[in-house]
Amino acid sequence: MKIESWLAGFLLVAGLAGCAKQEEQGGGSSSSSTSDREVVNEIKEVTSPLINSSIARMDGCTPVVVTLSWDVSKSHPEVTTIKVLVGADTDAKLFSESGPIGSATTDVWVMPGTSFSLRDSSHEAELARIVVGGPACG
Numbered sequence: 001m002k003i004e005s006w007l008a009g010f011l012l013v014a015g016l017a018g019c020a021k022q023e024e025q026g027g028g029s030s031s032s033s034t035s036d037r038e039v040v041n042e043i044k045e046v047t048s049p050l051i052n053s054s055i056a057r058m059d060g061c062t063p064v065v066v067t068l069s070w071d072v073s074k075s076h077p078e079v080t081t082i083k084v085l086v087g088a089d090t091d092a093k094l095f096s097e098s099g100p101i102g103s104a105t106t107d108v109w110v111m112p113g114t115s116f117s118l119r120d121s122s123h124e125a126e127l128a129r130i131v132v133g134g135p136a137c138g
Contacts, residue, residue: 043113045133050075051084051118058112058134066110068096069103070118072127076100081121088115097121111137 045056054067072079079100085092095116096104112134118127 041136043131043133043136046115046129046131048118048128048130050128051116051130053116053130053132055110055132056130058110058132061111061135061137063108064110065106065108066114066132067103067105068116070128071101072118073100076120076127079120079122079127082127083119083121083124085117085119086114092117113137 047056050072051068051070055064058064068084070082070084072082082098082100082102083094084096084098084104086095087093092115095106096102098104110132112132113136114132115129116131117129119125120127
């Protein structure tokens with residue numbers, strides 16, 4: 001069984017168990033259960049003054065092209081080379097590498113929840129991170 005299938009099953013069972021427990025405890029209003037669902041189904045965008053995305057929030061789950069631009073020249077004048085990574089920390093992949101001011105355009109693969117981080121190439125220190133927001137796509 002794939003881990004994604006297992007995780008989806010686990011989240012479904014956990015969600016159903018939470019709903020049943022709420023009903024046993026006297027319920028809660030329909031607006032609170034709606035907001036709980038929105039939290040689970042919505043990825044909040046993360047922004048930064050150091051890196052910008054041409055799309056910060058998506059309305060759907062169709063992959064899109066995004067142009068990233070960054071400028072760390074004033075906030076980190078000692079940085080000469082920037083790496084732009086895509087993905088979570090442990091699975092992050094190099095997307096672009098350039099000077100302290102730059103831009104790069106993706107192909108059609110950015111989805112809600114896609115994370116981009118700026119790192120100082122010489123020290124690998126993260127300088128900024130952004131996340132494209134929108135609906136959680138399955």
